[in-house]
Amino acid sequence: MRLIRNLQSLRGAAAVMILAHHMGFSSVMTKSFGDFAVALFFVLSGFVLTLAYHDRVRQGRPLPFFPFFSHRLLKIYPLYILTMALAWLLPGHYGGVSAILPDILMIQSWIPDMTIYFSGNAIGWFVSDIMFCYLLFLPALRLILFRRRMFHIIATSLLLLYFTIIAVVPYSSITYAIYIIPPMQFIPFLLGIYLATLPILHPDKGTPSNTDSHPPTERLTASPLRANLLIILSIALSVALMLLFPFVTKRITLASYWWLPTSCLILALTLTDNIPTSITRFLHSPLFIKAGNLSYPFFLLHLPYLSFTRLLFNRFELHITPLYEFLIAIPILFLLSHLTTRYILTPLTRHLQSTLL
Helix, strand or coil: CCCCHHHHHHHHHHHHHHHHCCCCCCCCCHHHHHHHHHHHHHHHHHHHHHHHEEEEEEEECCCCHHHHHHHHHHHHHHHHHHHHHHHHCCCCCCCHHHHHHHHHCHHHCCCCHHHHHCCCCCCCHHHHHHHHHHEEEEEHHHHHHHCCCHHHHHHHHHHHHHHHHHHHHHHHHHHHHHHHCCCHHHHHHHHHHHEEEEEEEHHHCCCCCCCCCCHHHHHHCCCCHHHHHHHHHHHHHHHHHHHHHCCCCHHCCCCHHHHHHHHHHHHHHCCCCCCHHHHHHHHHHHHHHHHHHHHHHHHHHHHHHHHHHHHCCCCCCCCCHHHHHHHHHHHHHHHHHHHHHHHHHHHHHHHHHHHHH
């Protein structure tokens, strides 16, 4: 699968948004960044993974579960367990001894106890959830490709169940019941899978038209002006919902509130990736592509980094505003992510793959 440069840059932007959310800014926008970026990551993960395996599954070529899942596990687990151990060594983390085993096994998000699902490196719950999504990816993709009507029935039932749960769950339990538990986050992941199977993204797989030789994507984004407009409208939708964020119940903003804007943004950036516009040229810059490549280590390293630096600030009585702390953290975290990837993760992953697979 070719690299969709717009989406790669979007990954980097989402990682920075999560950092901004955890800085504790008081603005409306930054308070919404965390929920938006998490929803984006789940939808985007299902979307990109589907684009990578769509043709292979559609053509009926073998794709055994074990090689697929073990490959995903070896890409994710080494950095996960490294940052989890690092977080456990730093003071101020959630959880006691009882949380260590769930963290090691990546099952903490199945346990409805905040001292466990937020234990160690608190964002480890996301990795626990995404591994559950990977478990269901292949059957979900095959269902969408070969049993689409059945999928629509199942998806409708899931949505009805989802909105019933968020309506009746006690307010004190909504963070876990809506945001943390893996089956709830599988829904945006499934949405990403579905989006990536839309015919507009695979014009060569459909029946040729006798009246129009241009594929739908070309007709939609043929000119740079149209492409720019599509991107701007998708960004405007996201920004508008961020501004409305304080006026909407948490039962919605924790997840489903962001499914539409993240879907529109992902589709807009995918459809315009090959159109040379001022926005795509900006997103295709090597710096932003590199930031996207480093988004996963950036994401996992940022909370241990904040814990460590704030410990130093308190120790030496340094008073730094959240804005300056944020601006300093971005280049340092990207540098740490680069060094970690180059000198630890890449050699370790290659060794594990050659040894175990």
